[in-house]
Amino acid sequence: MILSWSRLVEAVEGQGAAALVRVHDVRGSAPREVGATMVVRPDGGFWGTIGGGTLEHEALAQARELLQRGRGPALRRAWPLGPDLGQCCGGHVATVTETFDAADLPDLRELAAREREPGGFAVVASIGPAGRVERRDGRVKAGGWMERHGDDRRPLLLFGAGHVGRSLAIALAPLPVAVTWFDSRPEAFPAAIPANASLRLLGEPAHAVAAAPPGAAVLVMTHSHPLDLAVVAAALSRDDLGPVGLIGSQTKRARFLARLRDAGLGAAAAQRLVCPIGVPGIEGKEPAVIAAAVAAQVLQWRDVQWRESQRRDMQWSEASGESPGIAASPAPVRGPSIRKRGAKPPRPRPGQRKAGGR
Secondary structure (H helix, E strand, O other), X not given: OOOHHHHHHHHHHHHOEEEEEEEEEEEXXXXXXXXXXXXXXXXXOEEEOOXXXXXXXXXXXXXXXXXXXXXXXXXXXXXXXXXXXXXXXXXXXXXXXXXXXXXXXXXXXXXXXXXOOOOOEEEEEEEOOOOOEEEEOOOOOOOOEEEEEOOOOEEEEEEOOOHHHHHHHHHHOOOOEEEEEEEOOHHHOOOOOOOOEEEEEOOOHHHHHHOOOOOOEEEEOOOOHHHHHHHHHHHHOOOOOOOEEEOOOHHHHHHHHHHHHHOOOOHHHHOOEEOOOOOOOOOOOOHHHHHHHHHHHHHHHHHHHHHHHHHHHHHHHHHOOOOOOOOOOOOOOOOOOOOOOOOOOOOOOOOOOOOOOO
């Protein structure tokens, strides 16, 4: 994951121009998902990846060629991976490549600020009269599509900084999750922590869980079984959280659930308790091995959430009779501007060129 708009600002400020390559559509097997991006600089350097291989090599060459021409219309291109590129994936990928220069900096900076907000943001995009991509808030119209940008790391609460907790924090470090790490013992935390983790001294478990954002997953592996139980009880009492993972055995799960049912826990909440944790089939009990298995399971949970968000996006578009697709031939667009739905564009001052003019 890269913060594409922030990188575009950096490239335009430093080198005067930049290109954004975005995976727009995927059919069949492909190396990256819709929304994957690369930011390409005039000097040939780039950030991000759309999957490597010949596809990325050709897309980079195309972006560099567009940068040499200067700021212009967006370019959509379909890439049959097997016949044209010799990639064994065999699917089809469509990319949209945009070019930007100093004229776009105000809009780029606005988008960069929005993508740094927790959870990122979504906008509706379409090709405008000048062949460039316009972005706005609102519903998808015919010929338009929805984009998600920014920090899409899923929130995760990690309780426990013992051997497995420390190994798990390391395993999660490069992954798209934002970890809030709790322990009641301040000395238990390591001196150095991953960039995607923030430390919290654990007091009352209910207070810690109450502050979690909706959809957060919870992993429990403290040094104390009574403390584990208190955290699990608090997490399962919230029906807007994700899975609640508990380190331990089937026996520990049964005992915890028996106590929680006596305290009034419902059947639906009980189904969210995952214990033992970790993808099946891995038998090792070394902390690093357990951590690898749990990290893989966290990615499975995240993918389920991602598919659900995609489903909601499609329902949102279909409910209004509008299409999430893109016009086959990108017509012109005005740059990366965001306009509130129904808002009128600002009237140019005397002597000022119209937006998009050169």
